[in-house]
Amino acid sequence: MTSVPNEFDPADIALKSGVEVQMYQTEHALKDPMRSVLEDNPEIYFVPPKRKHEWGQWEFKSGAYYDTTRGAKHPYWCNEDLPRPSKNIDRLRSDLLRWGYCMVEQALTETQVAIIHQRVIEQAEGERLAGIAQRTPSGQNINCCVNKGRCFEGLIEQDPAVVQGGPLIEQLVTEALGPNWISTSLIASIALEGGVPQALHQDQDIALDSKSPLTVNLLTTITDIDENNGGTLVIPGSHLTLSESLRANKPVGKLPPAINLDANAGTVIITDGRLLHSTGINHTQTPRVVMLNGMQHPLLRQQENWMLSVRPEVLKRASPKLLQRMGYQATNAAQTNEGHGFGARGLIDEAAGSTVDFRLAADQGNYLRVGELSPNSDRQTLEAEFTLKAVVAKARAGGRSAPVGIGGIKLNP
Numbered sequence: 001m002t003s004v005p006n007e008f009d010p011a012d013i014a015l016k017s018g019v020e021v022q023m024y025q026t027e028h029a030l031k032d033p034m035r036s037v038l039e040d041n042p043e044i045y046f047v048p049p050k051r052k053h054e055w056g057q058w059e060f061k062s063g064a065y066y067d068t069t070r071g072a073k074h075p076y077w078c079n080e081d082l083p084r085p086s087k088n089i090d091r092l093r094s095d096l097l098r099w100g101y102c103m104v105e106q107a108l109t110e111t112q113v114a115i116i117h118q119r120v121i122e123q124a125e126g127e128r129l130a131g132i133a134q135r136t137p138s139g140q141n142i143n144c145c146v147n148k149g150r151c152f153e154g155l156i157e158q159d160p161a162v163v164q165g166g167p168l169i170e171q172l173v174t175e176a177l178g179p180n181w182i183s184t185s186l187i188a189s190i191a192l193e194g195g196v197p198q199a200l201h202q203d204q205d206i207a208l209d210s211k212s213p214l215t216v217n218l219l220t221t222i223t224d225i226d227e228n229n230g231g232t233l234v235i236p237g238s239h240l241t242l243s244e245s246l247r248a249n250k251p252v253g254k255l256p257p258a259i260n261l262d263a264n265a266g267t268v269i270i271t272d273g274r275l276l277h278s279t280g281i282n283h284t285q286t287p288r289v290v291m292l293n294g295m296q297h298p299l300l301r302q303q304e305n306w307m308l309s310v311r312p313e314v315l316k317r318a319s320p321k322l323l324q325r326m327g328y329q330a331t332n333a334a335q336t337n338e339g340h341g342f343g344a345r346g347l348i349d350e351a352a353g354s355t356v357d358f359r360l361a362a363d364q365g366n367y368l369r370v371g372e373l374s375p376n377s378d379r380q381t382l383e384a385e386f387t388l389k390a391v392v393a394k395a396r397a398g399g400r401s402a403p404v405g406i407g408g409i410k411l412n413p
């Protein structure tokens with residue numbers, strides 16, 4: 001037996017891989033601008049206070065990022081033309097570009113808000129009673145909402161029956177992220193009295209120097225939000241500041257102060273994934289509810305593992321659009337399943353890229369995957385009812401514009 005070449009020995013590799021010779025070390029080091037943020041902004045305390053049960057009493061640090069108010073009342077910001085709720089698409093575009101967020105006014109009707117509000121409050125209580133509530137420093141989160149009410153399916157789809165402003169929101173998200181964007185998760189964020197603020201952060205913590213956002217968050221206000229009840233904290237314009245300093249390889253410099261967002265229930269706030277933001281402090285006894293529905297470029301890994309987590313009955317009734325948004329629509333570049341989906345361009349090739357049947361087969365214990373095959377495989381193995389064959393056959397039968405060679409595997413020609 002020949003010995004393994006020395007160059008493949010981990011000890012030899014380590015010997016030749018000191019930090020000074022590694023590739024891209026400067027670029028990787030630059031991915032985290034927070035050290036520079038803290039050095040340049042000592043008065044902005046980016047670490048939230050401890051949980052309340054660890055305090056003697058309410059504990060504020062004067063000048064901390066959460067010691068603030070809404071933009072219109074803030075001495076630093078009150079004369080700036082900050083985003084305000086609007087239905088004007090040009091205004092929304094310019095707000096998102098300039099300030100890193102925009103606010104879609106009356107994106108939900110009062111009735112649409114009431115339906116979601118009731119479902120969130122009931123689910124939160126149910127999860128507490130079941131002993132599975134996710135407590136957060138700010139209050140409580142409800143995860144994987146798609147399994148927990150029909151209204152949430154429509155929220156992910158931006159179905160006008162659930163979000164009357166859905167078409168306008170989708171246009172803006174498509175302009176920001178490009179086509180075929182997907183949802184990373186849908187979470188109900190409930191800020192409760194006694195909670196502490198979240199640390200300021202960027203949702204898009206990779207590729208910070210991207211020239212356009214790779215993620216956006218849709219914050220749907222289900223209660224009114226303001227500086228009293230935990231209205232989300234943001235530093236307007238910070239989506240550009242950090243990216244530009246990274247690109248220029250220079251310190252971030254002094255950041256402006258954070259503000260609380262204020263908006264009526266039913267507003268959808270679209271935030272650029274590079275914007276510094278966090279949940280604020282709820283000083284009231286009424287829960288503050290915001291739905292967090294992140295959307296992202298389809299090449300990024302999702303927060304929610306929709307492939308495993310979505311209930312079968314939800315998958316069975318889901319529209320192609322909802323399936324696509326959760327990642328069950330392969331494209332040439334992402335989420336192909338045993339090759340099914342190569343060549344598909346998204347929803348326009350729906351049948352050619354739909355992967356939900358693999359998951360449903362797995363649920364039933366019937367998913368037969370293609371394994372090792374060879375000229376020596378017996379007839380039974382070669383003729384097995386691979387799930388891939390059934391999915392490809394279905395795609396071809398119903399395939400609207402199914403590309404030739406779908407699946408990347410030649411089936412019986």
Ligand SMILES: [Fe+2]
Pocket residue numbers: 201202203277
């Ligand atoms: Fe966030």
